[in-house]
Amino acid sequence: MSNLDELLPIVIATSNPLVSDRQDLSVLHGEYAEEDTIYQLKIKDLHKKYSYIRKTRPDGNCFYRAFGFSHLESLLDDSKELQKFKAVAAKSKLDLVNQGFTEFTIEDFHNTFMDLIELCEKQPALAELLGSFNDQSVSDYVVVYLRLLTSGYLQREHTFFHHFIEGGRSVKEFCQQEVEPMSKESDHIHIIALAQALNVPILVEYMDRGEGGTVNHHVFPEGSEPRIFLLYRPGHYDILYK
Helix, strand or coil, X not given: CCHHHXXXXXXXXXXXXXXXXXXXXXXXXXXXXXXXXXXXHHHHHHHCCCCEEEEECCCCCHHHHHHHHXXXXXXXXXXXXXXXXXXXXXXXXXXXXXXXXXXXXXXXXXXXXXXXHHHHHCCCCHHHHHHHHCCHHHHHHHHHHHHHHHHHHHHHCHHHHHHHCCXXXXXXXXXXXXXXXXXXXXXXXXXXXXXXXXXXCEEEEECCCCCCCCCEEEEEXXXXXXXXXXXXXXXXXXXXXX
């Protein structure tokens, strides 16, 4: 590994918070050259539906961090949904244990996840929730737990998901290699599984080099009413606000 490879994560960490403050969506214009018409048109298209963006650190864990923060933020002023989510989250550890995950290895991650949900019950200032997600140890524990939930759901529903896994791997092998390890990027299959595992519908806007000047979106699961809005650019997820 070269010195540059070792320095890159440090540079990314010092220049990017794990979860940023909310910013005006117009910040995206400055990230692409004026003459980059494909992206400039797509940003214009996004402006029709969204006003703000909250960025996450591009460290391979951005989908889970964006999901976790965005959903808990949405629950700060929705106590009924918060209680429903708390019940699902509380039961989720037992589901994993019943599947064969070792209780003592997942307990601390689950406790941290529940602590954050209980923090939301106290209706803290948004800055307090944001502070928790920017505390590396707390934030990473939440990411680990969300990865475990994704893995658990994929393995429970392996007869459905094995059709989508390439390279002759079993669902279990895929989870051990591509889902559970930190810094592994997420794809459709991870999003479907986490949305279903926690019953939280997600809409993802896909902004890439595809022709057409408009941004395509997918809702997971299909046909549901999304609670979370994410922006995907190749290899990275951020949070969008209407």
